[in-house]
Amino acid sequence: MAQTNSSSGSNFRNHVSPDWYLLWYFAVLALLPHGTEQVFMVFGPLLAGLLLIALPFIAPSGERSPRRRPWAVAGVLLTVTAIAALWIEGERSPWSPNFDPRPLTPQIVGATSGPVFVGAQLFQEKSCLDCHLIQGRGGHRGPDLTFIADRLTKSDIIIRIVNGGVNMPAFGATLKPGEINDLVAFMESRTKHQSASGTTTSP
Numbered sequence: 001m002a003q004t005n006s007s008s009g010s011n012f013r014n015h016v017s018p019d020w021y022l023l024w025y026f027a028v029l030a031l032l033p034h035g036t037e038q039v040f041m042v043f044g045p046l047l048a049g050l051l052l053i054a055l056p057f058i059a060p061s062g063e064r065s066p067r068r069r070p071w072a073v074a075g076v077l078l079t080v081t082a083i084a085a086l087w088i089e090g091e092r093s094p095w096s097p098n099f100d101p102r103p104l105t106p107q108i109v110g111a112t113s114g115p116v117f118v119g120a121q122l123f124q125e126k127s128c129l130d131c132h133l134i135q136g137r138g139g140h141r142g143p144d145l146t147f148i149a150d151r152l153t154k155s156d157i158i159i160r161i162v163n164g165g166v167n168m169p170a171f172g173a174t175l176k177p178g179e180i181n182d183l184v185a186f187m188e189s190r191t192k193h194q195s196a197s198g199t200t201t202s203p
């Protein structure tokens with residue numbers, strides 16, 4: 001697991017993501033029926049390993065040229081295709097956070113200092129952007145927050161950040177009150193009016 005902890009003052013690992021070459025496996029685990037992941041994680045690799053060890057004993061001789069082994073070649077191609085498909089699925093599926101979102105630009109943020117700016121930094125450092133879209137950047141796990149201030153009141157936003165929700169972690173215990181205020185200031189600036197004019201209305 002690759003992890004970056006860019007946040008200061010918090011020892012909570014709030015940005016954990018699978019390495020890119022394991023994303024396909026992450027996708028397999030996420031797509032398995034609920035409750036079977038544990039069994040699969042333990043016995044899947046074990047079975048595969050035992051099979052590979054047993055292979056020379058089961059089939060010690062035979063054709064080696066790939067030209068005369070179309071099924072073997074097809075098997076390898078199928079495996080590669082399956083891994084590629086799972087990988088793409090893991091990259092874009094709504095159940096999977098986007099672990100490497102494109103950063104928000106100053107134009108999108110609409111401020112270069114002050115609470116809105118700091119809030120936008122936190123929004124990225126605390127992985128909010130992994131699950132939420134802001135003007136097309138970010139993840140699809142949670143709702144698009146581009147115009148969140150048009151939909152939710154300030155207290156709704158605070159409640160959601162502090163308590164989390166279905167598939168959203170609660171941040172009340174990991175954010176300092178000042179950080180919550182800055183995040184809320186950034187959220188409050190996400191209105192249609194703001195992104196149309198490109199400037200910040202008062203937070």
Ligand code: HEC
Pocket residue numbers: 097123126127128129130131132141142143145148151152157160161164165166167168169171183187
């Ligand atoms: C693991 C993914 C994930 C992360 C990380 C995450 N959220 Fe969410 N968020 C969600 C989901 C899913 C919902 C919908 C929850 C529900 O409806 O119960 C949501 C809902 C919200 C809402 C309400 C949206 C609406 O339309 O009602 C706000 C505001 C919000 N999140 C802000 C944040 C902020 C700020 C952060 C970072 C501190 C954050 N989220 C981090 C997944 C996430």
